[in-house]
Amino acid sequence: MTDPREAAPDRVVLVLFHKNSVRRAVPFIDAVAARGVRVSALVADGLGWHNPPPLPAGVEVYSLGRAESRRPFVWTYTALVERIPGGVLRRLEHLPGPLGRAAGKAGRVQRKIAGRLRRRVFWPVYRPLRSHAVRRAALRRLGPLELDTASRLVLADDAAVPLGWTLTKRHPRLDVTRSLHLGPYQDHPVIAPVPEGPDRPAAPRPYRQL
């Protein structure tokens, strides 16, 4: 039997750069998917995405997480402040005797300080730059999203706006919006039930890296 969604020409690409947007986006995804609209999601789930709510099953999710982590500023900071000192101390922890115990204690102190630095130094500096950094990473990797076949690009948060604004120049016919309302799909007939409850299926992880 043919899935009626396959016959539907409409396709929405949802852009989520902040994990708090996921909860708001899920009802939108459910509503348009129930109306036979295919949904793809582009998520920047590299930094600051601890325990986000799952995206519904059926959504093709593309991740910019790895690409974001490789941005020079992010990579250099995490390497110098978190990964290299942390890695060295973790290895030293395995040494026997007082050196190992001292390394264990130093490791705990290092993790505490790194956590504070991340909150108080890294994020205040990086947050205003993040949407530009991710835009730069995204623009080189958008091929698999096939934006030419999408009818609507929905930006779920402010951080995604710079990418969306640039894409309005590259794709003159693409409808780029900040609205999570049904909009043009309002009158589409509902052809599939909306799954409910805590056990509803989620999009499989890890997401496809761009």
Add this chain to the structure above:
Amino acid sequence: MRSDRPRLLYLAFFFPPSRASGVFRARATADHFAAKGWDVTVFKAPDDYYERVTGSIDPEFAASVDPRVEIAAPPVSHFKWETDVRRYGRFRGNFPVLARRLNDFLHLKVFPDNYLSWGVSSLREALRRHRKRPFDMVVATGNPFAAFGAAWAFGKLTGRPFVVDYRDSWTLSQFKNEPAFPPDHPAWKWERRILRSAAASLHVNRNMLDWYAERYPEAADRMQVVLNGWDPEVFAETADPAPADEHRPLAFSFIGTITLVQPIREMLEAFRLMRESGRHADASLDLYGHYGFFAGGETVLRTELGLADPIDGVNYRGAVPKPRIAEAYDATDVLLFVTGGSKYVTTGKVFEYMASGKPIVSIHEPGCAAEEVLRGYPLWFVPASLDPADIAAALADAGDAARKADPAVTAQARAHAAAFTRGNALEGFEQWARDTVAERKPR
């Protein structure tokens, strides 16, 4: 001579073809002043705003405005509501958070209202027109309260008297009965400043006036109550209701906009209980009106209010344009007055309900300001509480009254309603405005 007529500038952001809450009061005010010999200029929002932002527009309604009323639409910024990223400028497209914070800062520091841009453009346009031919008075209706700010600035710059019409309250949350802003919010400072200079402030009921008089005693002697009312043309050709045929099922109706603040769930449950009790077991409940004041909210409202799935005996009849609203009243035996009203909420709909001369069942918290006008209406049925069982009993009693439909009682009901036409409500204010203008500028 046309130039001898007093000239009124009326700032009403929501005006036909908008179908927003309170637009009927605005239209009635403009029409009434025009009919009384004023040259009325209305500044409203551009239609583009009603179409793209609220999505609530009724083109037929615009034609109902008195043709003598001149209408202009100063521009309004769509910053707050713009969702089409293609319309963003370079700055907002690249720095959306900064742009939003800058916009919020301006609104908080300059004037605390989302429609500040409309207030500014209205002021600019008003001054331009005033230079060509002076206005004698400005009346501003809120919300939005940027209209009050524009009227205040116009009054300061030109020395002309201005009036603020509290169609909705500004600093009072009418549905929660508590201040709408924290004590240090700039809205308080602006409201005090405006009321201090206003020639008058209008309020929709006595309770609202008292609340404002208590907070701003220096302006209390310039406060007036201008009730809402019903439009006589709506019921121009409606006959007195006849007794409902014994064999015909009764039609209970709610006519108005359906919102989340109304006890709709209680109404539905009470209707179910009434039918189950055997009294008017075959009755129907018809809902006439839009879901919410803005387009796009229907699905959410239906779900939240328990109307998502079909309910036995309950029919959603959709919105009825104002010129044909009498047809909905004609098809009704009992009216359900459902409002989230507090002692500060009257609603405009209650006057129209009374004008129908049909039984009305009140479904709202006790103490609602609408009780003030319903008191004395002989076909008013008040449940003991908002408990569905109590409402069901009141519904059944109202149904019995509809079956009887005593012509004498109906005549008494209509006589009671006759005092509450829009014209009567505005009569005193229009006379006051005329006297004020005459005193300032003897002709």
